[in-house]
Amino acid sequence: MRKSVPLLGAFLLAGAAAALECAEAARSRTKEATDQTQLDDLVVANRILSDQGVVDGFGHVSARHEADATRFLLARSMAPGLVTADDIMEFDLDGSALDPRGRTLYVERFIHSEIYKAHPEIKAIVHSHSPSIIPFGTTSVPLRPIYHMSSFLGAGVPIFEIREAGGLATDMLIRDPELGAALARRLGKSAVVLMRGHGDVVVGSNIQNVVWRAYYTEINARMLAQAIAIGGGPIMYLSAEEAVLTDASMQRVEARPWQLWKQKALGR
Numbered sequence: 001m002r003k004s005v006p007l008l009g010a011f012l013l014a015g016a017a018a019a020l021e022c023a024e025a026a027r028s029r030t031k032e033a034t035d036q037t038q039l040d041d042l043v044v045a046n047r048i049l050s051d052q053g054v055v056d057g058f059g060h061v062s063a064r065h066e067a068d069a070t071r072f073l074l075a076r077s078m079a080p081g082l083v084t085a086d087d088i089m090e091f092d093l094d095g096s097a098l099d100p101r102g103r104t105l106y107v108e109r110f111i112h113s114e115i116y117k118a119h120p121e122i123k124a125i126v127h128s129h130s131p132s133i134i135p136f137g138t139t140s141v142p143l144r145p146i147y148h149m150s151s152f153l154g155a156g157v158p159i160f161e162i163r164e165a166g167g168l169a170t171d172m173l174i175r176d177p178e179l180g181a182a183l184a185r186r187l188g189k190s191a192v193v194l195m196r197g198h199g200d201v202v203v204g205s206n207i208q209n210v211v212w213r214a215y216y217t218e219i220n221a222r223m224l225a226q227a228i229a230i231g232g233g234p235i236m237y238l239s240a241e242e243a244v245l246t247d248a249s250m251q252r253v254e255a256r257p258w259q260l261w262k263q264k265a266l267g268r
């Protein structure tokens, strides 16, 4: 009888260890599944943005790593429309690849690293040369929301002037952390920052959200240019209140166009 107490203790300890192991294995399986889902969504985001004409041979989309906020996922240097899961790499917030294996990196990866560093709430980023937005970065006409799908523009769309951060003689690219940090500061709390003579950066709370925003930024710019061309008096933009309320309701339906764009982009 006296021996049964240590025996029982050992039995309970073994049972607890087995339970811990099971929980650990389950956690690891969940993490793997989460990682895979994020990776798959990032591939789809690349394909959608290309299919919808937001990016062409250039431009990129990244996501902050769901399991480690100090890392982000971004493809190797290539056309977004051709990206597969094998092309996605992990980066730290200095813009260094963790396992480069000789692969070429996007020169402008510092857009992503510095914005993630400066803005912890941002989880996904698109950089593009989205054609209709370019005129709004080079003129004094502000890019403002003219319909509900682009209500996130109501937070204001600043213009990044690279001459202020890099002087008169740059090649317009964000090719170092200092330029990336200056761009992140100019972005502030907005969803979009225009880059004069170059393109834009769009940020979001997740991959679907940033794809929505990048797409509707392009559409809004196109339609605003049409409204300006039509003339006929002042343009009625969404008010600040309309923009805030509409942005909240639109975020609830982001999955709908994502499903449609995904099917078109993947050809199934």
Ligand SMILES: [Zn+2]
Binding pocket: 059, 108, 127, 128, 129, 198, 199
């Ligand atoms: Zn660029």
